[in-house]
Amino acid sequence: MKRKEFVIKMGTGVLVACSGSCLLSACSPGDDGIQNTGENTGDGGNNGSKPSIDIGVIPEVGDQRKSGRVLFIRIDTGNSTSSFVALEAICPHQSGALVYVPDQQIVQCQLHAAQYELDGDVVRGPQNSSGSTRDLKVYTTALSGTTLTANT
Numbered sequence: 392m393k394r395k396e397f398v399i400k401m402g403t404g405v406l407v408a409c410s411g412s413c414l415l416s417a418c419s420p421g422d423d424g425i426q427n428t429g430e431n432t433g434d435g436g437n438n439g440s441k442p443s444i445d446i447g448v449i450p451e452v453g454d455q456r457k458s459g460r461v462l463f464i465r466i467d468t469g470n471s472t473s474s475f476v477a478l479e480a481i482c483p484h485q486s487g488a489l490v491y492v493p494d495q496q497i498v499q500c501q502l503h504a505a506q507y508e509l510d511g512d513v514v515r516g517p518q519n520s521s522g523s524t525r526d527l528k529v530y531t532t533a534l535s536g537t538t539l540t541a542n543t
């Protein structure tokens with residue numbers, strides 16, 4: 392193999408290797424799981440309009456739906472504001488996604504498994520990760536027709 396051929400072949404190999412690693416790092420979601428992007432300001436993620444849902448999307452007790460940075464959870468039958476809870480949807484620790492676990496009646500982080508009560512209180516801090524978390528913000532809600540809005 393001539394020197395010119397060698398340089399071309401090696402250059403192509405290096406280019407492919409670098410492209411692969413660059414693509415992998417760009418697609419990496421974080422250290423070990425689900426992570427939301429953006430700053431968690433606790434403002435509900437409203438950009439001029441408040442997060443809201445149609446209550447028809449969470450018809451059963453335990454159902455949940457995220458809108459913006461707010462997690463809406465149905466906690467009781469009926470269609471009054473007391474049938475719902477609206478909390479931060481993004482974990483204060485390192486921005487993991489929060490989901491409601493109905494059979495335990497807790498909200499759990501999908502990144503480091505911190506757990507919170509429905510009133511926002513911390514039940515358990517981050518697991519296998521440094522740092523701590525804080526209580527979640529709980530928003531009052533307003534119901535207009537079937538539209539439930541979080542007052543962020």
Ligand code: FES
Nearest residue numbers: 482485487500503
């Ligand atoms: S991001 Fe939620 S516990 Fe770490």
